[in-house]
Amino acid sequence: MAELLNEAIKNQVREVFSQLEGPVQVLFFGQERDCEYCDDTRQLAEEVTALSDKLELKVYDLEGDAEIAQGYHVDKVPALVFAARDGEVIHDYGLRMAGIPAGHEFNSLIHDLILVSRRDSGLSQKTRDLLARLSKPVFLQVFVTPT
Amino acid sequence: MALESPLIQAEMVEAMEFPELSHHHSVSGVPQTTINDGAGAVVGAVPEDYLLAEILRAINAKY
Numbered sequence: 641m642a643e644l645l646n647e648a649i650k651n652q653v654r655e656v657f658s659q660l661e662g663p664v665q666v667l668f669f670g671q672e673r674d675c676e677y678c679d680d681t682r683q684l685a686e687e688v689t690a691l692s693d694k695l696e697l698k699v700y701d702l703e704g705d706a707e708i709a710q711g712y713h714v715d716k717v718p719a720l721v722f723a724a725r726d727g728e729v730i731h732d733y734g735l736r737m738a739g740i741p742a743g744h745e746f747n748s749l750i751h752d753l754i755l756v757s758r759r760d761s762g763l764s765q766k767t768r769d770l771l772a773r774l775s776k777p778v779f780l781q782v783f784v785t786p787t
Numbered sequence: 788m789a790l791e792s793p794l795i796q797a798e799m800v801e802a803m804e805f806p807e808l809s810h811h812h813s814v815s816g817v818p819q820t821t822i823n824d825g826a827g828a829v830v831g832a833v834p835e836d837y838l839l840a841e842i843l844r845a846i847n848a849k850y
Contacts, residue, residue: 677804713796716805734789739801748799761790767835771791776846778795780788783802783809783819 644680645687656750657692660757664695665730667721669714671702677740681718684740688749694757696725712736720749722756743786788838822846 645653668685670678682699689695702709702717712721716738724731733756741749755761761768789797802809802817812821812828820829820838827845829838842848 677801716800716808734793734796736797737799737801739799739804741799741801745799745801755790759790761788763788763791763835767788767839768791770839770843771788771795774792774794774846775848776794777823778788778792778842778846779823780795780797780842781808781812781821782797782799783812783814783817783821784799785802785817 641679641683643687644684650687650691653688653750654691656754657694659754660692660694662694662757662759663725664753664757665721665723665725666695666697666753667708667712667714667723668697668699669702669705669709669712669717669719669721670699671717675717678718680742681720681740684742684746684749685720688753695753722752724756724759740786745784745786748784788835788842 666685666689668682670682685697689697700708702714709715712732713734714721714736718740719736719738720741721732721736723733735752735756737749789795800808802814812819812825816830818832822828822842822845827841829841
């Protein structure tokens with residue numbers, strides 16, 4: 641299959657990836673049937689994670705690896721999970737994407753990888769303080785379109 | 788925000804690929820953020836204070 645990212649984009653992403661600090665574990669979940677964008681999303685994840693040795697990709701199947709998917713709260717495909725990795729320990733922040741991060745959402749993909757790599761949300765101190773005091777679970781779903 | 792609390796999960800959803808879910812949450816404009824399956828919602832790319840206030844409202848938190 642032809643590459644999704646051309647050399648100019650790869651060079652831009654490599655430049656932005658100079659901001660990466662710690663290792664990031666990217667987890668891809670797909671399935672063989674009824675998934676129009678699984679192949680493209682997997683390929684995109686392969687091409688992006690190949691641009692830095694701080695990024696590692698693992699590929700899973702939603703049904704075949706059902707326990708792992710549940711552990712990361714993945715119930716849709718294609719899905720990408722962005723977790724911090726310290727040695728063999730993976731820290732799941734609960735940050736993931738459902739659907740292909742194409743178009744404008746390619747920026748979100750790169751941005752998420754940098755946030756997780758730096759272990760830093762970039763939020764204000766006031767927001768951080770309030771979030772640290774949460775007492776109930778919060779599930780945010782951000783609906784986007786690629787254009 | 789998910790980075791700041793183990794209680795927060797954040798999922799970005801490509802609306803066109805998941806039309807039923809988008810319909811369920813009456814997504815009309817993007818980005819739209821839904822909180823706890825509809826307990827709260829914010830349309831547009833809003834400042835973090837605004838989203839935070841809506842989250843706290845949705846979970847009935849008093850600070």
